[in-house]
Amino acid sequence: MKIPEKIYSHIIADFSDKLSHEERVELTDWINQNNDNKAEYKSIVRRLYSIQASEKWTEINQERARIRMANQLKPKTNLFIRISYVAAVITLFIGIFFIWKEVSEVKVEKIIISDNLIQRGTTKAILQLSSGEEIRLGGEKNRVHKDKEGGVIKEGSEGKIDYRKYSDTAHIEKIRYNNLSVPVGGEYQLVLSDGTKVWLNSKSSLKYPVKFIGKERRIFLNGEAYFEVAHNKEKPFIVETNDINLRVLGTSFNVSAYTSEDKVVTTLVNGSVQLAYRDVSKKTILKPSYQSVYSKENKKVEIAKVDTYAYTSWKEGRIVFRDNTLDEILLRLGRWYDFEVVYVDKELREMKFFVNVNRYKRIGEVLEKLEKTRGVEFEIKGKIVIVKASK
Amino acid sequence: MMIGTEEILRVLNEDNNKGFNLLFDRFYRPLVVFADSFIKDIPSSEDIVQDIFYSFIKLKSYKKLEGRTLDTYLFRAVKNACLNKVKKKDSVDNKLDLLKIEAVEEEAKVLNEKLISDIKAEIDNLPDRTRLVVKSILLNGKRYKEVAQENNISVNTVKTLLRNGVGALRAKFTDVSEMFLYLFLKKM
Numbered sequence: 001m002k003i004p005e006k007i008y009s010h011i012i013a014d015f016s017d018k019l020s021h022e023e024r025v026e027l028t029d030w031i032n033q034n035n036d037n038k039a040e041y042k043s044i045v046r047r048l049y050s051i052q053a054s055e056k057w058t059e060i061n062q063e064r065a066r067i068r069m070a071n072q073l074k075p076k077t078n079l080f081i082r083i084s085y086v087a088a089v090i091t092l093f094i095g096i097f098f099i100w101k102e103v104s105e106v107k108v109e110k111i112i113i114s115d116n117l118i119q120r121g122t123t124k125a126i127l128q129l130s131s132g133e134e135i136r137l138g139g140e141k142n143r144v145h146k147d148k149e150g151g152v153i154k155e156g157s158e159g160k161i162d163y164r165k166y167s168d169t170a171h172i173e174k175i176r177y178n179n180l181s182v183p184v185g186g187e188y189q190l191v192l193s194d195g196t197k198v199w200l201n202s203k204s205s206l207k208y209p210v211k212f213i214g215k216e217r218r219i220f221l222n223g224e225a226y227f228e229v230a231h232n233k234e235k236p237f238i239v240e241t242n243d244i245n246l247r248v249l250g251t252s253f254n255v256s257a258y259t260s261e262d263k264v265v266t267t268l269v270n271g272s273v274q275l276a277y278r279d280v281s282k283k284t285i286l287k288p289s290y291q292s293v294y295s296k297e298n299k300k301v302e303i304a305k306v307d308t309y310a311y312t313s314w315k316e317g318r319i320v321f322r323d324n325t326l327d328e329i330l331l332r333l334g335r336w337y338d339f340e341v342v343y344v345d346k347e348l349r350e351m352k353f354f355v356n357v358n359r360y361k362r363i364g365e366v367l368e369k370l371e372k373t374r375g376v377e378f379e380i381k382g383k384i385v386i387v388k389a390s391k
Numbered sequence: 392m393m394i395g396t397e398e399i400l401r402v403l404n405e406d407n408n409k410g411f412n413l414l415f416d417r418f419y420r421p422l423v424v425f426a427d428s429f430i431k432d433i434p435s436s437e438d439i440v441q442d443i444f445y446s447f448i449k450l451k452s453y454k455k456l457e458g459r460t461l462d463t464y465l466f467r468a469v470k471n472a473c474l475n476k477v478k479k480k481d482s483v484d485n486k487l488d489l490l491k492i493e494a495v496e497e498e499a500k501v502l503n504e505k506l507i508s509d510i511k512a513e514i515d516n517l518p519d520r521t522r523l524v525v526k527s528i529l530l531n532g533k534r535y536k537e538v539a540q541e542n543n544i545s546v547n548t549v550k551t552l553l554r555n556g557v558g559a560l561r562a563k564f565t566d567v568s569e570m571f572l573y574l575f576l577k578k579m
Binding site for chain 2 (some may be wrong): 005008009012014015016018024027028031032038041042043044045046047048049050051052053054055057058059060061065066068069072073093124358360361
């Protein structure tokens with residue numbers, strides 16, 4: 001069957017919603033002529049769609065979503081399981097209802113037009129080998145790099161490197177370090193040679209041995225990372241940062257230790273961690289769901305029970321803030337999206353917000369959510385976010 | 392070979408966790424690209440699908456399908472969530488849009504990793520100019536005139552190359568009815 005050229009063009013234009021009213025009528029008439037036309041129309045649309053879908057398919061990070069869902073669906077080991085289960089379902093329904101309601105009222109033009117310069121973070125990092133050689137990571141998936149010592153490093157499809165697969169691990173006699181740096185607006189994942197998983201957030205770096213040799217496993221962190229430490233009773237795992245050291249046996253925890261910030265925050269999800277501080281002599285042992293906040297300026301440590309999800313959700317691709325000040329929120333967003341903040345009305349810094357969004361969304365959408373809940377307004381100029389009180 | 396929906400339901404009823412993983416493997420990405428045909432933003436589409444999966448498991452909706460098949464149920468849930476979110480002014484009740492959604496849904500239901508990589512390979516195997524035209528118009532949303540000017544060819548050439556390219560990309564038959572249609576048309 002030969003479709004008229006005109007109709008074929010209409011179908012393609014219609015697929016991208018670029019068809020005029022008269023053209024739509026022409027197309028609809030042609031389709032209604034007989035069943036063969038209808039079937040042929042569908043067949044072409046299917047093919048056009050499959051071409052588009054093949055591109056979008058690879059944008060989806062399936063494993064990250066699976067991990068996030070697995071965590072959400074996990075039953076809570078808690079006395080209040082029943083109550084929280086029901087509450088969660090109700091909250092979910094109310095949440096969905098509110099989202100749908102809100103979307104129909106939102107005025108999108110203002111922020112979206114000007115947010116072209118601020119892009120959300122992506123998978124990227126720079127790997128420095130013990131020889132000093134530097135490799136750029138994150139550009140293409142499944143790339144293989146050969147270092148000067150003959151080792152082979154392969155970038156996995158999810159933006160991570162697995163050192164268990166490092167090819168010449170067996171021949172290493174003395175400790176060799178690699179250094180992974182993640183820039184502002186980046187994130188990266190590693191699996192160390194003992195199976196420990198590390199997620200590195202923006203503006204962070206990790207120095208670690210290619211293979212762990214000796215009585216302990218020692219690594220050096222600057223910035224923020226989430227760890228799932230492989231269990232090994234014989235070799236304690238030690239995380240050194242500028243101001244605190246953590247000693248771990250087998251455990252999942254988040255450390256935020258930016259040298260540019262006053263507070264070093266360690267959040268324990270499960271397992272057990274011993275913390276030693278630079279200017280406080282007493283060591284602390286953290287229990288699951290507890291968090292240690294060390295203030296470098298005040299030389300003090302505060303331990304409190306927290307909702308760990310707010311502090312670890314970044315590794316699952318979420319931005320979660322629960323009752324945090326705008327100052328803190330924009331500081332962390334600025335690291336991921338790479339922007340600076342200017343406050344026109346200084347009291348706004350202390351305003352508190354609850355946020356829970358997908359961190360791969362555009363910054364305009366995230367800021368809109370904040371605008372909606374309280375009396376604050378944002379304006380984006382280039383790579384600067386300006387904060388004003390709303391009328 | 393894709394796992395059957397009967398099998399997924401059976402495992403879901405036996406072991407929630409295992410069942411969820413099978414459900415996820417089979418339906419997550421197809422549902423996300425389906426949602427994306429309405430929402431046109433992958434992160435938002437992922438949120439929608441995740442919410443639906445969450446309710447589906449928590450409320451054990453797989454026990455209450457009421458005669459509908461698993462894929463019909465899930466695709467309908469995603470479609471409704473998307474239509475609600477999009478709420479276009481030119482409402483989506485006219486026949487043409489409904490037919491388009493029908494076709495898109497049929498295609499999304501059969502998508503899987505293998506088919507997607509086959510399609511990508513087919514696109515890569517197209518002759519250079521044809522591939523360029525296909526990508527510019529279908530993936531980058533350019534107009535015929537733009538593509539013609541950028542490549543120093545006539546608009547007619549662009550149209551022909553596009554038609555050739557799209558026509559060539561049917562190495563695999565995604566369902567039996569399409570195969571019969573092809574054979575039927577061939578005879579005409």
